[in-house]
Amino acid sequence: MDDCLFCKIADGAIPATVVHQTDTVIAFRDIAPQAPVHVVLVAKRHDTDAVALAKAAPGVLDELFLAAGEIAEAEGVGGSGYRLLFNTGADAGQTVFHAHLHLLGGTRLGPLA
């Protein structure tokens, strides 16, 4: 999609600190980290949110979660724990309307909301 930030990162048109990449998935450090480890995982295909991705290409969600597990281990938070979340829609705080999975860890995280 022409006007989508995460499509541009996936295409390499906008730089990011990439920590993991496959044919279908790319993961990069969040530009404004909310925890010591904050990685954003996206499918390279464009879908507006996680539910749209689930409907269009459900297997890709499996790939995102498996990649998140690998990244958590690589970042050293696999044992201590980490949070995985999809913000879905404006009221949830979604600001980039390309489905993405946040991986947060490296500290004791507070309660949601």
Ligand code: 5GP
């Ligand atoms: P959302 O709020 O939509 O769930 O998450 C979007 C995330 O993308 C935010 O945590 C935000 O900091 C991050 N972000 C926004 N612009 C950029 C960027 O240009 N590069 C990177 N690496 N992250 C970004």
Ligand code: ZN
């Ligand atoms: Zn996109």
